[in-house]
Amino acid sequence: MADALPRATDRWDARARELDAADPIAFARERFRLPDGLVYLDGNSLGALTKASAERVARTVSEEWGHGLIGSWNAAGWVDLPGRVGERIAALIGASAGSVVAADSTSVNLFKVLAAALALRPERRVIVSQRANFPTDLYMAEGLAQLLAQGHELRLVDEGADPAGALCERTAVLMLTHVDYRTGAIHDMAALTRAAHAAGALAIWDLAHSAGALELALEASGADFAVGCGYKFLNGGPGAPAFLFVAPRHQGEARQPLSGWFGHSAPFSFEPGYRPSDGIRRFQAGTPSVIALSSLDAALDAFEGVTMSQIRDKSVALTTFFVEAVEALAGPDLRLASPRRGEDRASQVSWRHPDAYALAQALIAHRIVGDFRAPDILRFGFAPLYNRFDEALRAARGIAEVLHAGLHLDPRFQVRNAVT
């Protein structure tokens, strides 16, 4: 992009350099393969490729599959991968060993845990959620309610209203996404879970935008069930297996309806009847996607030697620096859609602008990748394991330059893509 604005911004460069130099987890960036010159701020949608994943997938394919063939289910430990990867994710989200498994997609896992939760509250018929929840969660709840045909009602709370206010003696489940995908606002998981329990309901949390980005105390918060994505801040790759959590206190009783053989207590006894396995394993359904799970497993190596509290500290520092830089350099055209206080904001910054879509496209054309979320949100995700402060500054400058040059008004950038 031509330098549309004069660079009276040296103090920003100095500040970015200082922050990068003082970053205690800067070393982790080396664990990723990032395209040269690209400012990638979309790790909240699709995390970047780790070197470990690239190597592991190649090895899984050529050695374990190519040479080991069927023997690799035992020899390479394929059969235990869902549990092993689950244990590693558990350590990142504040859950105990044996409470998390990696399997299926977030949508499918939500279906499984919601069905299990509803069965634990058979007298109740209401699922409380938010209208602004990520739609797949609402769609899956709707589909399950139809399938059950027992008169379950999905009660959606409007944006800004307290979901706890909608709980009543008919509520079976409070089903929320911990971090709002549009704004990055964080719910108080412990307080809302307490409110659900006080009403006699169970709490399900979608951790899609939390796992790998926030310091979580999932089990200590009292959560009953949780689900989350493997391809965002966990960097497992496009369509990576998701995960699900079941609180140990429910594991004896909770049953999920996708009762496939990988959740059977003796899959290779080939019995005609279903007997659920003990523990979290009963939440698996069919054969795990080994190549994708291997990629996710290797991607989790990127968290080694880094604490979630360091990740959270860097995330708050990065997003704060970005907000300050955009407001100083880009002027008043953008309205902050994310919480202003760092502690209330997850690892993303969203701005409202009437031409947000074209702005996102113009930035992408200039190698600054964020995304657009309808109707008017320009969203930037910050992945503390690989994003740097100098990238936050380059993005802020890019936004300023696009606005200044009026590139967002160019019809080229207004053509809608299928995936935004």
Ligand SMILES: Cc1ncc(COP(=O)(O)O)c(C=O)c1O
């Ligand atoms: C909150 C939330 N839940 C679920 C999903 C996706 O679920 P799935 O992996 O099943 O497509 C996303 C993003 O796509 C999300 O942001």
Ligand SMILES: Nc1c(O)cccc1C(=O)C[C@H](N)C(=O)O
């Ligand atoms: N899962 C995605 C996909 O398959 C294509 C494009 C984007 C996604 C996403 O993950 C979107 C993401 N959950 C969001 O917060 O917008």
